[in-house]
Amino acid sequence: MRTHFIAIGGSAMHNLALALHSKGYHVTGSDDAIFEPSRTRLEKKGLLPAEMGWFAEKITSDIDAVILGMHAKSDNPELKKAQELGLKIYSYPEFLYEQSKNKTRVVIGGSHGKTTITSMILHVMHYHNIAVDYMVGAQLEGFDTMVHLTEKNDFIVLEGDEYLSSPEDLRPKFHLYHPNIALISGIAWDHINVFPTFENYVEQFEIFIKKITNGGMLVYNAEDPEVKKVAEAATNPIRKIAYETPEYSVENGKTLLQTPEGPMPIEVFGKHNLNNLAGAKWICQAMGVDEADFYEAISTFKGASKRLEKIAENDRNVAYKDFAHSPSKVAATTKAVKEQYPDRKLVACLELHTYSSLNPEFLSQYEGALDAADVAVVFYSPEAVKIKRLEEITSDQIAQAFKRDDLVIYTNPEAFKEYLFHLKFDTEGIALLLMSSGNYGGLNFDEIKTLI
Structure with missing residues (x-):
């Protein structure tokens, strides 16, 4: 069976492409940008497009199924050609x-x-x-x-x-x-x-x-x-x-x-x-x-990738990163780490990164989400707010939403990194929790290992 992926480089899409390739299907695909690890994984199987972009000529009548990713737009030239030819077009879940x-x-x-x-x-x-x-x-x-x-x-x-x-x-x-x-x-x-x-x-x-x-x-x-x-x-x-x-x-x-x-x-x-x-x-x-x-x-399950993943630990300190970003998950993860390490100072850092979390109308949902932390830190990028074309949010709005007077707020990636590197890991027992679906404006999580 011949399948063509429009937006093959996505996390889910490239995995489906690899699965169909393993099943013996003839797989092709296109994308306008493909990042790691998708790029290397597709390349190893000979599925990486020769050049980035959308090419209507790739869509031919002998294709049995076109699989359309969320990253593609409705005016995508390959999608339009597939529609003209009357090809069967599936979404990923379909x-x-x-x-x-x-x-x-x-x-x-x-x-x-x-x-x-x-x-x-x-x-x-x-x-x-x-x-x-x-x-x-x-x-x-x-x-x-x-x-x-x-x-x-x-x-x-x-x-x-x-x-x-x-x-x-x-x-x-x-x-x-x-x-x-x-x-x-x-x-x-x-x-x-x-x-x-x-x-x-x-x-x-x-x-x-x-x-x-x-x-x-x-x-x-x-x-x-x-x-x-x-x-x-x-x-x-x-x-x-x-x-x-x-x-x-x-x-x-x-x-x-x-x-x-x-x-x-x-x-x-x-x-x-x-x-x-x-x-x-x-x-x-x-x-x-x-x-x-x-x-x-x-008893041998260590957890899903990016879910409460331990970065480093010694006798006094421990550091975790977690994909948590929704208010309920942030609250649950923060409580979990405090319960696991009750005698350590919990420094919980949250990056507001998703469309919902950066929306002023949604911010109030975070009330109490970081209450279990001894020190609560919020990082957000005003640039990310602009990219998502959202209404500008202020530090005051965030402080009011979390309802925590001692909330520490950073908008500059370097200033946030500087804060982390000046935590007193050598004199205090610290449990550091980094929650984000992003990377705090470019934080290398491997560097955290050097702090513990």
């Missing part, structure tokens, strides 16, 4: 569904936690040598790609993103998967540029539940009031299973999970991650893994 129509589809949805839960499930399956197809939003240890597709595997595990499918298809991605087994981890308003009201955002999860196949299963986080409300209100013929955070304790910086066999040390920590683990356990059991086998496997 094509994944096409590849999995005859499989049992397991879809993990939620405003936060979905990458971690998906990663936990795949880790357990990999540990027990159970082969499944998958698509996950992070590079996992022991897995070559973030997408894996076969003809023979019975299950496919999909991370269900609520963002839009493509420039031509404005439906949320997770509406297109029609799960047999679904999970919702949490609902906290996000993607304000697409879902302008909280009610509109919640509605997407109500639709997601309706898309579960008749006789299917919904596993849901009963500790999240919005999730509980939409799950219990659903009337379609599905089985519902609620989960809650299991009992655990923290001793000498180690988290112990209560199991039927007694306390078990685990690598991940924080109430939100233990909650994620409970959801993953139900899904794995639905996929045929019994409880004892789940516990055996999950």
Whole structure:
């Protein structure tokens, strides 16, 4: 089968391209810019376009499927040529569904936690040598790609993103998967540029539940009031299973999970991650893994990439980076690190980097998000606000939003870096937490290792 990717260099798109190449498909693609690690990974497989740009002549009538990435615009010359030729054009999620129509589809949805839960499930399956197809939003240890597709595997595990499918298809991605087994981890308003009201955002999860196949299963986080409300209100013929955070304790910086066999040390920590683990356990059991086998496997799970990733540690100090940017995730991650290291001074740094977080109307959602930190720092780039064409925000607006009088605010990358390098790691026990979906205007996280 011949497939052509419009915007092949994206994180998700290049992984799908690699997966189809491994499956034996003839894969081509275009993009106007491709960055690492996509560039090297595509080049190794001979899939890197010879030159950057869009070329209508690449689109010919012998192409079986055109896969359109979100990065492409609706006036893209290759897209227009494909439309003129009447070729079959798929969004990324549409094509994944096409590849999995005859499989049992397991879809993990939620405003936060979905990458971690998906990663936990795949880790357990990999540990027990159970082969499944998958698509996950992070590079996992022991897995070559973030997408894996076969003809023979019975299950496919999909991370269900609520963002839009493509420039031509404005439906949320997770509406297109029609799960047999679904999970919702949490609902906290996000993607304000697409879902302008909280009610509109919640509605997407109500639709997601309706898309579960008749006789299917919904596993849901009963500790999240919005999730509980939409799950219990659903009337379609599905089985519902609620989960809650299991009992655990923290001793000498180690988290112990209560199991039927007694306390078990685990690598991940924080109430939100233990909650994620409970959801993953139900899904794995639905996929045929019994409880004892789940516990055996999950004890070795170290976490998803970019999720509470330890940068450095010594006897006195520790440093983590985390992808957290939404208010609920920032609050959960900050509390988790303080709970894990109660005797250390927690310096929590947050970069406001996404469209939602830099929107003045959304800022109030961050109230209390950094309260668990001993020192709370916020970094944002006025330049990023301009690039996103948003209304200018001020330090006063940020301070007022977080409702913390001692909030430290930086807008200059060098000044922020200088602050980090003058923390008293040699005299105080510090837990440094760096939360961002960006890099604080160019911070090299490897340099943090030299401070600890």
